[in-house]
Each structure stands twice: as structure tokens, then as C-alpha cells.
Amino acid sequence: MLEIYALAKKFGEKVAVDSLSLTVQDGQICAFIGHNGAGKTTTLKCIAGILDFEQGEILVDKIDVQKDPMAAKKQLAYIPDNPDLYDHLKGNDYLNFIADVFSMTKEERKAKIEEYAKRLGIYNDLSSPISSYSHGMKQKLALVSGLIHNPKVLLLDEPFVGLDPISSHEFKNIMQELANNGVTIFYSTHVLDVAEKICSHVAIIKEGRLIKFGTMQEITSDDSLENIFLELENEKHN
Amino acid sequence: MKNIINLTMIYFKQSLSQLYRSKKRTSALANTFLIIAIFIIVAFAMGYAYYGTALQFQPIGHPEYVLVLGLMFAAFIVLMMTMYDAQNQYYKNKDYDLLASLPIKTPSIITAKYLSSYFISLVYGFMIAFPAFIVYFLFCPITVEAVIYCIIAIFFLPTFTQIIGAALAFIISAVTYKLKNKKIVNTILTIVLTVGLIAFITVVNSGLMQDLFANGIPLWLKIAFSHIYFLFEAMTTGSFISFLIFLAITLAFALLSIGIITLGYKKINSGFSSTNSKKQSKKTLVFKKSSTYIALIKKETKTFFSSPVYLINSIIGPIMVIVLAISMGIGARNMADAIGSSFPAEFFVTIYVCFSSMCLGIGVPTSASISIEGQKLYILKSLPIPVTTIFNAKLSFNLFLTLPFVIVGSIIFIVITGCSFSLAILAILIPCISTIAFAGLGLLCNLKWPKLNWTSESQAVKQSLSLFISMLSAILISLIPFLIFFTLPNEILSVMSLEAYYSIYLAFITLLCIVFYSLLYTHGKKLYKKI
Numbered sequence: 001m002l003e004i005y006a007l008a009k010k011f012g013e014k015v016a017v018d019s020l021s022l023t024v025q026d027g028q029i030c031a032f033i034g035h036n037g038a039g040k041t042t043t044l045k046c047i048a049g050i051l052d053f054e055q056g057e058i059l060v061d062k063i064d065v066q067k068d069p070m071a072a073k074k075q076l077a078y079i080p081d082n083p084d085l086y087d088h089l090k091g092n093d094y095l096n097f098i099a100d101v102f103s104m105t106k107e108e109r110k111a112k113i114e115e116y117a118k119r120l121g122i123y124n125d126l127s128s129p130i131s132s133y134s135h136g137m138k139q140k141l142a143l144v145s146g147l148i149h150n151p152k153v154l155l156l157d158e159p160f161v162g163l164d165p166i167s168s169h170e171f172k173n174i175m176q177e178l179a180n181n182g183v184t185i186f187y188s189t190h191v192l193d194v195a196e197k198i199c200s201h202v203a204i205i206k207e208g209r210l211i212k213f214g215t216m217q218e219i220t221s222d223d224s225l226e227n228i229f230l231e232l233e234n235e236k237h238n
Numbered sequence: 239m240k241n242i243i244n245l246t247m248i249y250f251k252q253s254l255s256q257l258y259r260s261k262k263r264t265s266a267l268a269n270t271f272l273i274i275a276i277f278i279i280v281a282f283a284m285g286y287a288y289y290g291t292a293l294q295f296q297p298i299g300h301p302e303y304v305l306v307l308g309l310m311f312a313a314f315i316v317l318m319m320t321m322y323d324a325q326n327q328y329y330k331n332k333d334y335d336l337l338a339s340l341p342i343k344t345p346s347i348i349t350a351k352y353l354s355s356y357f358i359s360l361v362y363g364f365m366i367a368f369p370a371f372i373v374y375f376l377f378c379p380i381t382v383e384a385v386i387y388c389i390i391a392i393f394f395l396p397t398f399t400q401i402i403g404a405a406l407a408f409i410i411s412a413v414t415y416k417l418k419n420k421k422i423v424n425t426i427l428t429i430v431l432t433v434g435l436i437a438f439i440t441v442v443n444s445g446l447m448q449d450l451f452a453n454g455i456p457l458w459l460k461i462a463f464s465h466i467y468f469l470f471e472a473m474t475t476g477s478f479i480s481f482l483i484f485l486a487i488t489l490a491f492a493l494l495s496i497g498i499i500t501l502g503y504k505k506i507n508s509g510f511s512s513t514n515s516k517k518q519s520k521k522t523l524v525f526k527k528s529s530t531y532i533a534l535i536k537k538e539t540k541t542f543f544s545s546p547v548y549l550i551n552s553i554i555g556p557i558m559v560i561v562l563a564i565s566m567g568i569g570a571r572n573m574a575d576a577i578g579s580s581f582p583a584e585f586f587v588t589i590y591v592c593f594s595s596m597c598l599g600i601g602v603p604t605s606a607s608i609s610i611e612g613q614k615l616y617i618l619k620s621l622p623i624p625v626t627t628i629f630n631a632k633l634s635f636n637l638f639l640t641l642p643f644v645i646v647g648s649i650i651f652i653v654i655t656g657c658s659f660s661l662a663i664l665a666i667l668i669p670c671i672s673t674i675a676f677a678g679l680g681l682l683c684n685l686k687w688p689k690l691n692w693t694s695e696s697q698a699v700k701q702s703l704s705l706f707i708s709m710l711s712a713i714l715i716s717l718i719p720f721l722i723f724f725t726l727p728n729e730i731l732s733v734m735s736l737e738a739y740y741s742i743y744l745a746f747i748t749l750l751c752i753v754f755y756s757l758l759y760t761h762g763k764k765l766y767k768k769i
Contacts, residue, residue: 048620052767073622084613086537088544092523093536099525100533101621110525126523 001026002047002153002184007056009042009208016042018208020056024186024201026152029179031195031216032188033229034205040188041081043205044155047186048078061152074102077146081158081188083138091117091126091133091141095148102149112148119174120144120167136162143171147178154178156187160194172198196225204232241342245350250357269687269703276710277365283717284308285369290724292377295450301377302474303450306459308370309395309466310446314439316362316399318554318600324400324407325428326547326696327355328499329415333693334507348499352400352492358701359396367395374473383476391469391481394488397495398465404495406431412502415509425546432550433557465491530623534631535638541610542603542635547696548610551601551705552636556643558597559669563647566590567654587661587736590651591743592720595672598644599712603636605680605705608769609689609698615769625763629681636677644669664740671747676712678754683708685758685765715750719743 007020017039024030034040045051047058049069058065060072086094092113099109117123122140130138139162146154154175160168175185175198189195195202202219204212211232212219220228292304328351337347371388378384410431414424449456460467465487472481528536542549570586611618618628648666657665687703699705719740 045616048616050616050619070622070624073620078616078620080616085617086541086614088540089537093540096525097533097537098621100528101530101623103530104527106525106527109527113523113525 001059001061002186003057003059003062004043004047005057005059007043007046007053007058009039009046009051009053015208017046017053017205020205020208020210022203022210022213024184026182026184027179028201029175029185029199030187030201030203031199032186032203032205033190033192033195033225034188035233038205039208040205041157044078044157044186044188047153048076048155049073050078075151076153076155077149077151078155079142079146079157079159081161083142085130085138085142087131088129090129091122094130094141095126095145098145099148104149109148112150113144116144116147116174119170121164121170134162136164136167139163140167147174151183153184153186156185158189159187160189160191192224192226192229196220204229206232241346242349242353245337245342245347246353249350249354272707273703276707276714279714280710281365281369283714283721284366285372286721288370288373289376292373296377298451300450300454302374302470303455304377305370305374305473306450306455306466306470307446308373309367309469310459310463312363312367312370312395313398313463313466315366316359316396317402317439318436323355323358323547323696323700324403324499325411325424326694327351328404328407328503329411329506331694344503345496345500348496348503352404352496352499355403356396356400356492359399360393363396363399364392368392378474381476383478383481384473387469387472387481391484394485395465395469397488397491398463401491401495401498402435404498406435408498408501411506415506420509421544421546425543425549428546429550429553432554436554436558437561531627531631531634534623534628535635538607538631538635542639545610545695545699548603548606548699551606551699552603552639553601555597555600555602556640556647558600559594559643559647560650562590562593562597563651564654566593567651570655586655587657587665587740588720588723591665591668591740592716594644594647594669595676595716596713598640598669598673599676599709599716601705602676602680602708602712603639604632604677605684605708606699606702607632607636607681608684608766609692609702609704610695612690612692612698615690619769625766626759628766629758629762632681633677636680637674640673640677641670644673660737661740664737664744668740668744668747671744671751672712672716675715675747675751675754676708678751678758679711680704680708682754682758682762682765683711685762685769688769690769715747718746 002024004023005021007017008015009017020039020043022030032040032043042051046053047060047065049065049072052066058072061075063072063075065072086097089097095113095117096109099113104112113126114123117126117140120140120143122137122144125133125137130141133141139159143156143159146156159171163171172194179185179200196216199216201214202212202216202225203210204219212228216225219225288304288308291307292301295301295303328348331351371392375384375388406428410424410427414420414427417423446456446459455467455470465484468480468484468487471477472484542552566586566589608615645666648662648669652662652665684702684704687707689698689702689704692698723739
């Protein structure tokens with residue numbers, strides 16, 4: 001479960017996130033949408049413990065991110081929008097590195113790496129250096145690295161960017177399976193039709209403030225998510 | 239021209255951005271003040287050493303030779319610190335694709351890159367060469383011509399190190415860019431050529447002092463370092479023709495550097511950015527469990543071997559310790575044989591202890607170990623790894639790399655010189671504690687001044703504030719016993735044994751070590767979180 005209470009983050013004088021509160025329960029997939037620079041990545045980075053924040057509280061599986069960051073990080077996986085990975089490592093070396101950090105056994109890591117790498121179509125490339133990977137392959141490897149250690153909360157920043165249609169479809173299936181098994185998924189996206197199909201919940205952020213949060217049904221009712229989002233965005237300009 | 243100015247300004251701003259990373263004016267001022275203070279102290283220490291050398295030349299009536307020694311030393315040091323940067327600067331820069339897609343002529347791009355790397359050489363060169371000019375003026379008549387020549391020459395001297403760097407970069411890159419295993423071959427070739435060149439210059443320089451005493455300026459210097467010879471001529475005789483020749487030579491160096499790099503710039507860069515078509519590997523994947531600490535050490539090791547500039551920058555110092563140990567040891571033996579007395583321990587142990595520590599401070603691996611993570615730092619920060627474990631892994635890797643060289647170097651020195659047991663222990667302990675202290679200092683500096691938004695590895699490794707400050711601080715700490723030894727009155731030296739003198743210094747650097755590590759594990763953790 002992911003709980004955020006009155007989160008506020010500033011960069012100098014600029015307010016990036018302002019009084020943001022939301023809760024995503026176990027087994028829910030929540031899309032986090034907003035215009036460029038709305039504060040999506042900043043929020044995700046605060047949850048992942050990459051950025052410190054001035055106000056508020058974030059609980060990952062009931063563990064306070066600021067009070068016990070190590071324990072919180074053990075429960076989550078964070079995949080950024082443009083994964084910069086250790087180019088000098090081979091794909092498998094990188095996955096082993098992540099598995100070592102999460103103290104996974106040899107058998108566990110073998111099974112998980114094989115499962116997810118095969119499903120995302122990158123298994124045969126794992127013995128090649130990451131420097132030879134395309135953007136999409138790096139994205140797949142980053143996703144595999146986030147899945148192998150059984151995180152309870154999955155934080156994804158634009159996870160579908162760079163994925164080919166087959167991998168994109170497979171990853172949607174993986175997300176659904178994980179949610180069915182009780183994993184909390186919170187992900188930012190601009191692909192609204194996909195979000196509408198796979199997400200149980202949606203959070204809309206505008207200039208650092210959460211302006212809508214609820215189940216997909218509540219938010220969209222009879223309209224499409226795209227229309228709702230455009231309407232809310234236009235309110236800003238008018 | 240507009241493109242050159244704009245690009246140069248971008249590179250300058252990139253270099254200075256670290257200094258003014260914080261929005262607080264006080265922080266920027268403090269950084270500026272710190273750099274200026276260290277710069278002045280190092281320049282002063284260099285001036286002090288040159289002054290001692292000039293005094294030695296005075297009895298033979300040629301104190302002006304200190305200028306030749308100073309300029310040669312400056313060329314040597316700047317060359318050592320900058321020559322292997324050129325490859326990353328010109329050929330492996332991340333901004334190649336962007337610049338290649340813009341309507342900017344290649345020579346304009348090269349010129350802007352040249353100017354930014356020239357600026358670094360100028361700063362280092364100014365710090366080491368300028369004190370030589372000051373000492374020269376203390377011993378020789380000050381003429382209007384000489385002062386003007388000196389001021390102008392300072393700006394032209396770095397072109398020598400630039401041409402060597404450019405030529406080296408071109409040769410290595412042109413040979414390797416088409417190869418299948420270009421990265422490995424490139425790294426090996428860079429190490430071999432760099433170390434070879436340094437060894438060659440060390441051998442050439444080591445006999446210079448004797449040559450100057452015996453026969454004046456040697457012929458090899460007049461030919462190979464003609465720019466220094468003509469500048470020396472201009473300074474001492476006031477000859478305008480000699481100065482014009484100096485300007486012509488150094489300008490030719492600059493133009494030639496740009497010309498060499500422009501040649502094949504596109505081909506080589508495209509070659510480096512393209513990956514060889516790989517057959518899908520059928521290797522069995524290995525799944526082996528290890529602790530987080532070992533996993534981090536493995537990662538550090540792979541990062542180290544994947545970056546030629548990081549590797550060379552880190553390995554040059556330790557290699558120099560071995561070279562120094564051999565040359566100092568042989569020098570001590572020869573002197574002992576020549577004067578028929580016992581081993582002149584005081585002199586050679588002092589030089590070995592100071593200069594081996596100084597070599598270790600030139601490229602402390604930890605001073606770039608955070609910066610080299612670049613935009614990938616989020617991986618470590620988002621994983622459940624305690625900050626202490628990350629620090630320990632970075633420090634351990636540094637020490638695994640440097641300590642063996644230090645211990646072997648010290649043993650070589652001890653065996654060749656056959657110095658007393660107590661001095662031998664100190665000759666091992668002091669460089670060892672120094673390298674441990676410098677590792678802590680380097681990491682602390684890198685946490686304070688990280689450079690994560692780099693476009694080439696050399697910006698993270700060589701052109702960073704962190705390296706500059708940790709290197710100069712390490713040099714200063716290393717020079718302390720040397721400067722005090724030659725400043726202390728004979729009455730004190732005759733009362734205090736050399737063992738006692740070095741034991742005090744050992745206690746001092748141990749204390750520094752404790753201070754650095756305490757700061758690292760308290761303040762350093764906070765700095766890490768802020769990055």
C-alpha cells in the first residue's frame with residue numbers, strides 16, 4: 001500500500017509539489033497524469049527516497065520513507081522515464097547486481113530473471129553489454145530489474161515509452177498479474193487510453209497540486225479520460 | 239566565429255557551473271575563495287622550491303636557469319595531468335550527435351573544445367610556471383621587455399601540452415576506432431603511451447639539473463622544447479626576434495592541434511559511437527549470489543575498467559610511486575657510492591616520502607567516484623543500500639588499487655637504499671596512511687562538489703572542482719614535511735632525529751585521516767542525500 005499525506009517539495013522558490021495526499025491500496029493500479037512539469041517525476045522520486053521533501057509523510061507498506069528509508073526501499077521498485085543504466089555492465093551483470101542488493105538466492109534470481117526477461121523478449125540479449133542496447137531494450141532491462149525482487153510497491157515513470165507493441169502488451173499483462181497478486185502500482189503516463197484500460201484508479205496533478213483522485217469509473221463516468229484531462233487542463237488556461 | 243564564441247561560452251559555463259551550483263551567494267563565494275586560497279598556497283610552495291633551486295645556481299653565476307627548470311617542470315606536470323583528456327574531449331563526447339546535426343563547421347567545434355581544454359592547462363600552468371618567473375625576477379634584472387614577454391608568454395605556454403594531447407588522442411583514436419574490441423585496445427594503448435611518455439620525460443628531466451650545472455642548456459632541450467629555449471633567450475637577452483620565434487612556435491602548436499583533431503573528427507567519432515554488429519551470444523548466464531558490499535565492489539571495478547580516462551587518472555599516481563622509488567633508490571645509492579659515505583638518509587627519505595604521497599594525491603579515484611555515476615546515481619539512491627556501505631565500497635576500491643603500489647614502491651626503495659629499520663617502517667607507513675587519508679578526502683570533496691551532468695567522462699574525472707581541490711590539498715599535505723625540513727634551523731634538526739621528525743608527521747596525517755573519515759561518515763552522509 002502507498003500512502004502520501006500532504007507532500008510538499010520545493011526547488012529553491014519554485015513549488016514542485018504542493019500538499020499532495022493520496023492512498024493507493026494493495027492490488028490497485030493508479031495512473032498518475034498531468035502536463036509536463038506538473039510534478040509527477042518529483043513525486044515519484046520523493047516516494048522512491050531519491051529526493052528529500054520539506055513537508056508531508058510518505059508510507060510504503062506502512063513504512064515511513066523518511067524515517068526508515070532502507071526498509072521502505074526494500075518494499076519498492078522505481079523505474080525512471082529514461083533509464084540510464086550502467087552501460088559498461090552486461091544485462092545479466094546488472095540484474096545480478098540488483099538481485100545481490102535484495103539478497104536474492106541463486107535459484108530465486110534465476111527463476112525470476114528467466115521469467116520476466118523471456119516475457120519481455122530480452123533474455124537472449126542479457127549476455128551483451130548494456131552499451132549495445134537500444135533505448136527500448138534498456139527500458140525492458142530496467143523493468144525486469146524492478147520486477148525480479150518481488151516489490152510490494154511498483155513506481156513507474158512513463159513505463160511504455162520505447163517499448164515495442166509486443167513488449168508493451170506483455171508488460172500490461174504483467175501489471176495486471178502483479179495487481180491481482182496484491183502489488184500496488186503507481187505510474188505516471190501520457191498514454192491516456194492505455195491508462196483508462198488497465199488502471200483501477202487515476203490521480204491528476206496540475207502545477208504540483210492533486211486536482212482529481214478516485215477510481216477510473218468515478219473520474220471518467222461517461223466521458224473518456226482524455227476529454228476529462230483536457231477539460232481540466234483548459235480550466236488552467238481560461 | 240559566433241559559433242566558436244557561443245560554444246566556448248557553453249563549455250566555460252559548464253566548467254564553472256559546479257562552482258556556482260548552489261543558489262546561495264555565500265556558498266559560491268566560499269568555493270571561489272577556497273580555490274583561490276589553495277591556488278595561492280600551491281603557487282607559493284612552488285615559488286619556495288624554485289627559490290631554493292635558484293640559490294643553488296647562484297654560485298655558478300646562472301640563477302636564470304631556474305626559469306628553464308621551472309618551465310620544464312610546469313610543462314611536465316601539466317602534460318601529466320591533461321594529456322589523456324583529449325580523447326574524451328574530442329572523440330568520445332556525448333555532444334557529438336547534437337553538434338554534428340547542427341550547421342556548425344567542424345573546425346569551429348574543435349576550436350571551441352580546444353579553448354575549453356586550453357583553459358584548464360592555463361590554470362595549472364599558471365600555478366606552476368608563474369612562480370618560476372617571479373623567482374627569476376628576484377635574481378635577475380627586471381627589464382620592461384622581460385616583464386611584457388613574461389605576461390604574454392604565460393598565455394602561450396599551454397599550447398605545448400595541447401599539441402601533445404591532441405597528437406596522442408588522434409593516434410590512439412585513429413588506430414582503435416575501427417577495431418572490434420576498440421574499448422579494451424584503446425585503454426591499453428592509452429596507458430602504454432601515457433606511461434611511456436611520462437617515463438621518457440622523467441628520464442630526460444632527471445639529468446637536466448646536472449646538464450645545466452655542467453654545460454648549460456643541453457642541445458636536446460633546444461630542439462625538443464625549442465619554445466622554452468627561445469622564451470628563455472628572449473627573457474635573458476631581451477631579444478624581440480627570439481620572442482617572435484617563441485610566439486610563432488606556440489601559435490603553430492595551437493593551429494596544428496586544431497588541424498590534427500579536425501582530421502578524421504567525424505570518421506573517428508562515428509566509429510566510436512557505432513557498435514559492432516554482434517552475434518547473439520549463446521553464453522550461459524551466470525547467477526551467483528554475493529553480498530551488497532561485494533556487488534558494489536564488482537560494480538566499481540567494472541566502472542573503473544570501462545573508463546580509460548578514469549583508469550589512467552587513477553593509475554598514473556601509483557605507477558609514478560614505483561618509478562619514483564626506483565629512481566630515488568638508485569639516486570641515493572649512486573650518491574652514497576660517489577661520496578663514499580653512508581646512505582644520505584635524510585635527503586632521500588624526505589624526497590621519497592613527500593613525492594610518493596604527492597603522486598598518490600594527483601588522481602585520487604574517490605574524488606571522481608560519485609561524479610562518474612552521472613545520471614545513473616538514481617540507481618544507488620533508490621536501492622536499499624545504506625550510505626555507509628556505498629562509501630565503504632568506494633573507499634575500499636580506491637585502497638585495493640593504490641595500496642599494493644604504495645607497499646611495493648616503499649619496499650623497492652627500502653631494499654635499494656638499505657635504510658635503517660625504523661626509517662623503513664616510516665617510509666612504508668607514511669605513504670600508506672597518506673593514501674588512506676586522500677581516499678577519504680577525495681570522496682568528501684566529490685560529495686561536496688559532484689559533477690553529474692557531464693558530456694564526457696573527462697569532465698567528471700579531470701575537469702572537476704572536486705579533483706582540483708582534493709588534488710591540491712593532497713599536494714599541500716604531502717609537501718609539508720619537505721618544506722618544514724628545509725626551513726627548520728640546523729640547531730633543531732641536529733637535536734631531533736629523523737625518526738622523531740617523521741613520527742610527528744605520521745601522527746599529523748593520522749589525525750588528518752581521522753578528521754576526514756569522521757567528516758565523511760557524518761557530514762558526508764548529509765551531502766550524499768542532498769545530491
